[in-house]
Amino acid sequence: MTLQLSDFLERHRRPLAGNLPATRISADREQWLQLAAWLRESGARLLTLWGADDRDRDGCFRICAVYLLTEGVLLVEHAMKTTEATASASYPGLAAIFPVAQRMQRAVYDLLGISAEQADGSEADRRGWLRHGGWPETCFPLRRDANGSRQHPNVSAPYPFVTVEGSGVHEIAVGPVHAGTIEPGHFRFSVVGEKMLRLEARLGYTHKGVAKLFETMPQSSGHRLAARISGDTAVAFSWAYCTALESLTATVCPPRATLLRALALEHERLANHLGDLGALGNDAGFAFGLTHFSRLKEDLLRCNTVAFGARYLLDYVLPGGVAVDLPAEAPARLLGLYSELEQSVANLRSIYDEHAGLQDRFRGTGRLQQPIAEKLGALGLVARASGIACDLRVDHPWPSYDWVATKCITQSTGDVAARVQIRFDEAFESLRLCRAFLQDIPVGPIQAPVPAAAPYRLGLGVIESWRGPVLIALEAGPDGSIRRCHAHDPSWQNWPLIEYAVIGDIVPDFPLINKSFNLSYSGQDG
Amino acid sequence: MWNTLSRMWKTGLLTEPLPVLQPSLDAPSPELDHLQSQLLAVLGRALCIRHVDAGSCNGCELEIQALHNPYYNLEGAGIQFVASPRHADLLLVTGPVSVNMEEALRRTYDAVPAPKLVMAIGDCGACGGIFGASYASRGSVANVLPVNTTVTGCPPTPTAILRGILETVRPALAKA
Numbered sequence: 044m045t046l047q048l049s050d051f052l053e054r055h056r057r058p059l060a061g062n063l064p065a066t067r068i069s070a071d072r073e074q075w076l077q078l079a080a081w082l083r084e085s086g087a088r089l090l091t092l093w094g095a096d097d098r099d100r101d102g103c104f105r106i107c108a109v110y111l112l113t114e115g116v117l118l119v120e121h122a123m124k125t126t127e128a129t130a131s132a133s134y135p136g137l138a139a140i141f142p143v144a145q146r147m148q149r150a151v152y153d154l155l156g157i158s159a160e161q162a163d164g165s166e167a168d169r170r171g172w173l174r175h176g177g178w179p180e181t182c183f184p185l186r187r188d189a190n191g192s193r194q195h196p197n198v199s200a201p202y203p204f205v206t207v208e209g210s211g212v213h214e215i216a217v218g219p220v221h222a223g224t225i226e227p228g229h230f231r232f233s234v235v236g237e238k239m240l241r242l243e244a245r246l247g248y249t250h251k252g253v254a255k256l257f258e259t260m261p262q263s264s265g266h267r268l269a270a271r272i273s274g275d276t277a278v279a280f281s282w283a284y285c286t287a288l289e290s291l292t293a294t295v296c297p298p299r300a301t302l303l304r305a306l307a308l309e310h311e312r313l314a315n316h317l318g319d320l321g322a323l324g325n326d327a328g329f330a331f332g333l334t335h336f337s338r339l340k341e342d343l344l345r346c347n348t349v350a351f352g353a354r355y356l357l358d359y360v361l362p363g364g365v366a367v368d369l370p371a372e373a374p375a376r377l378l379g380l381y382s383e384l385e386q387s388v389a390n391l392r393s394i395y396d397e398h399a400g401l402q403d404r405f406r407g408t409g410r411l412q413q414p415i416a417e418k419l420g421a422l423g424l425v426a427r428a429s430g431i432a433c434d435l436r437v438d439h440p441w442p443s444y445d446w447v448a449t450k451c452i453t454q455s456t457g458d459v460a461a462r463v464q465i466r467f468d469e470a471f472e473s474l475r476l477c478r479a480f481l482q483d484i485p486v487g488p489i490q491a492p493v494p495a496a497a498p499y500r501l502g503l504g505v506i507e508s509w510r511g512p513v514l515i516a517l518e519a520g521p522d523g524s525i526r527r528c529h530a531h532d533p534s535w536q537n538w539p540l541i542e543y544a545v546i547g548d549i550v551p552d553f554p555l556i557n558k559s560f561n562l563s564y565s566g567q568d569g
Numbered sequence: 570m571w572n573t574l575s576r577m578w579k580t581g582l583l584t585e586p587l588p589v590l591q592p593s594l595d596a597p598s599p600e601l602d603h604l605q606s607q608l609l610a611v612l613g614r615a616l617c618i619r620h621v622d623a624g625s626c627n628g629c630e631l632e633i634q635a636l637h638n639p640y641y642n643l644e645g646a647g648i649q650f651v652a653s654p655r656h657a658d659l660l661l662v663t664g665p666v667s668v669n670m671e672e673a674l675r676r677t678y679d680a681v682p683a684p685k686l687v688m689a690i691g692d693c694g695a696c697g698g699i700f701g702a703s704y705a706s707r708g709s710v711a712n713v714l715p716v717n718t719t720v721t722g723c724p725p726t727p728t729a730i731l732r733g734i735l736e737t738v739r740p741a742l743a744k745a
Contacts (some may be wrong), residue, residue: 177668183702222652223618248669249624252705274628337638
């Protein structure tokens with residue numbers, strides 16, 4: 044079986060446009076499941092899952108899965124013929140093989156009405172994930188015949204959380220509106236005293252219909268929406284979008300622009316890591332950390348204005364290049380900033396490391412064991428903190444990471460302390476990369492013209508953001524339109540992991556654990 | 570400990586002056602040093618703000634958080650973010666209002682004691698932004714709640730937000 048599958052894969056996979064080595068293959072029902080099982084065995088990870096309504100073209104719904112392999116990414120598509128009368132379809136679910144697929148399958152159903160069958164015939168989780176009652180059960184907004192701009196009244200429906208029973212067990216409901224300046228989501232804790240027995244998250248509150256909105260935009264402006272999928276990951280998402288479009292149109296982004304994109308991506312990583320390091324200190328009762336790290340973050344953001352024209356780079360990366368060139372005075376200013384950051388972060392790190400009270404809160408808290416992280420397909424810095432070496436900048440370096448030899452930073456303990464150390468080490472590595480980029484910055488144009496992509500072609504853009512790999516799958520429509528665009532944030536993989544990491548810890552440690560993951564609500568909700 | 574104290578000493582005070590307000594016809598432009606005492610006179614305490622993310626991309630949140638850094642030092646100006654809407658004078662709302670957050674936003678608004686002020690932050694909060702109104706979004710905050718002021722920008726800078734907060738409370742202070 045294994046031999047046949049690898050043979051089938053070798054014979055039938057076709058190249059796919061993208062910034063990483065990418066291939067695609069069509070699978071029937073049986074092959075869809077067999078391939079998933081075989082890929083799991085060979086150590087591949089499920090990166091994302093999405094559905095598409097192609098009934099106008101060939102009478103089919105499609106379900107697509109992208110796997111991350113050692114040699115690149117593989118897209119597996121399965122087409123489901125549907126009849127006019129029923130207009131429904133189902134496919135074999137992947138959750139038994141890749142547990143991370145479960146929420147994605149629920150999201151696919153909410154948007155398209157195509158359902159996943161459970162491998163063991165058990166009852167599937169039919170609770171809405173993105174649909175909370177804001178549109179009728181019979182309406183599937185991502186179908187071609189659905190009107191995306193039509194408003195429906197809200198009809199709130201109960202959401203049965205899994206209950207824990209036993210003597211002294213009670214529930215604490217938190218959210219969707221939280222006590223701090225953070226995004227909305229609901230957490231249901233089952234606790235005994237202050238000990239957490241179980242956590243179940245309910246997300247989807249910030250669902251803004253991004254996928255449907257993409258279909259109303261021309262290819263030339265989709266990057267603006269991509270940047271706003273998760274504002275803290277704007278450079279990564281807009282770069283993923285642009286590189287998908289550029290690979291579809293065989294556009295070569297000028298070397299200077301490519302390098303500036305990488306510089307901007309590292310600035311985004313630095314800004315987020317600095318902010319998180321401060322917030323983590325604060326959540327453990329050390330306000331000094333927040334004050335000093337937030338000051339350093341502000342210094343960086345102000346330099347962003349000098350170098351890139353804005354504090355947050357939501358409109359910096361655009362198809363064919365970048366929006367503004369690096370001014371002549373910027374490199375000197377940036378190099379000065381990097382030295383200041385390096386010194387200050389090293390100083391603050393020693394303060395953090397030597398602070399007994401802080402380390403007492405960090406160590407052993409929110410531990411995510413490596414086997415669970417592996418099984419649930421952890422991505423990004425959360426995976427690296429649990430001893431899984433995965434960083435696309437290292438594994439599949441795309442330009443301009445192909446000549447700087449990024450170091451993959453890992454920790455083994457998987458607790459809050461490990462996720463703190465990862466951020467420190469990655470901040471230093473980012474500073475090294477920024478210096479390297481600035482030293483060898485080529486001269487030349489910063490934009491190249493991008494023609495319209497040929498209709499019905501698909502391109503992938505995968506970028507390692509500060510949080511983990513983000514993906515954009517872009518299918519072109521006729522005359523420069525977007526037929527389908529799927530965006531994936533690594534928070535999809537990492538949200539379920541928090542539910543494991545908190546088990547046995549106390550409720551007051553939850554904000555600290557949550558912050559150490561710092562996942563995107565908006566990126567997940569779409 | 571020595572390291573910590575030495576860093577504090579070396580860093581010193583970084584707080585910058587508050588932004589200058591545009592003079593307006595209906596109220597005299599207050600001296601900003603005076604603002605704190607005015608806030609105290611009217612409210613009897615600090616201005617309390619409750620933030621609600623009604624569906625934002627989290628960009629605006631980053632700039633609201635920046636208001637707490639030592640450069641802007643919001644709390645130093647007598648303005649405080651609180652954990653409960655029941656403690657708030659002003660509701661600071663970000664994002665287009667997603668359909669899934671509509672009810673939570675209304676409930677939060679209802680929980681704020683009167684008189685209450687509402688500020689909508691960012692292009693999305695002010696006018697719906699790139700998301701607009703759709704099956705999943707109600708568009709601007711004003712489509713759901715009565716809004717006193719808006720601050721545009723994607724995201725607006727901390728200075729713009731700070732100026733917006735001052736502009737929002739000024740008419741209330743002038744009236745009092």
